[in-house]
Amino acid sequence: xxxxxxxxxxxxxxxxxxxxxxxxxxxxxxxxxxxxxxxxxxxxxxxxxxxxxxxxxxxxxxxxxxxxxxxxxxxxxxxxxxxxxxxxxxxxxxxxxxxxxxxxxxxxxxxxxxxxxxxxxxxxxx
Amino acid sequence: xxxxxxxxxxxxxxxxxxxxxxxxxxxxxxxxxxxxxxxxxxxxxxxxxxxxxxxxxxxxxxxxxxxxxxxxxxxxxxxxxxxxxxxxxxxxxxxxxxxxxxxxxxxxxxxxxxxxxxxxxxxxxx
Numbered sequence: 001x002x003x004x005x006x007x008x009x010x011x012x013x014x015x016x017x018x019x020x021x022x023x024x025x026x027x028x029x030x031x032x033x034x035x036x037x038x039x040x041x042x043x044x045x046x047x048x049x050x051x052x053x054x055x056x057x058x059x060x061x062x063x064x065x066x067x068x069x070x071x072x073x074x075x076x077x078x079x080x081x082x083x084x085x086x087x088x089x090x091x092x093x094x095x096x097x098x099x100x101x102x103x104x105x106x107x108x109x110x111x112x113x114x115x116x117x118x119x120x121x122x123x124x125x126x
Numbered sequence: 127x128x129x130x131x132x133x134x135x136x137x138x139x140x141x142x143x144x145x146x147x148x149x150x151x152x153x154x155x156x157x158x159x160x161x162x163x164x165x166x167x168x169x170x171x172x173x174x175x176x177x178x179x180x181x182x183x184x185x186x187x188x189x190x191x192x193x194x195x196x197x198x199x200x201x202x203x204x205x206x207x208x209x210x211x212x213x214x215x216x217x218x219x220x221x222x223x224x225x226x227x228x229x230x231x232x233x234x235x236x237x238x239x240x241x242x243x244x245x246x247x248x249x250x251x252x
Contacts, residue, residue, distance in 0.1 A: 001227075001233070001234050007175075013139055013153055015141050015150055015153060017150060021148075022147075022148030022149075023148075024141055024143060024150065024206050026199065027139055027141060027199060027204040039229065039232075049133075069228060069229075070228065070229040071225040071226075071227060071228045071229070071237075072225065072227050072229070072234055073152065073153060073217075073224035073225050073227075074217050074218065074219050074221075074224045074226070075224075076234075078153040078224075078225075080150050080225045091199075091200050092200065093200050095200075098199035098200045098201075098204075099197040099198065099199050099204075099206045100197075100200070101127075101197060101198050101199075102195060102196065102197045103165065103195075103196040103197070103198070106165075107127070108127050108198055108202075111197075
């Protein structure tokens, strides 16, 4: 029983959830190679749709995602990866989770505090 | 600040998480109309990529998803919807969560028990 990579142009959706807190940290996409590397290495690896290349999460920041558990859904086109997130945050904008904006009264409002300075980690490129 | 529907052919990825337990229940996709209806009605509404139409989750089963909170991610192409899930399960195969298979020793294994009989709910079509 294999993942259905054909449904979305060779990609499955990957939801990254903190293993301990249950917080959803980010959503990425994996092609078959990225998924295979995630399983083999134990570090979450994605396919960057914008850069069109494999992307080991943390390759620049050091904030790797250590895989604890992988599940898939009923139609095999999404995976849920529970991780132990190394470092202060997953989001390249300096937050623990990429989901740092919440809908309030029809507008997106930042509801989290930054956990690190992205310019110090990404050399001002973030 | 609007969601980026253009990045993925008019859709954003929607991660559905149980508001109380933190369990990720399913992943769906929303176009701008589905997202607007989700906000307006308070019930999660998706765009079905296979049926190419709007899909109020629970329209057949009665298992609606009551929206408690909506967040978006750094690049505005995914939403995290925390819900109160009505009924015994979200998955049309009879499980509480669509993520009922876990990777064990290189194979997907069912790790949950069914919470309802899908043939009784979907009239044998599931």
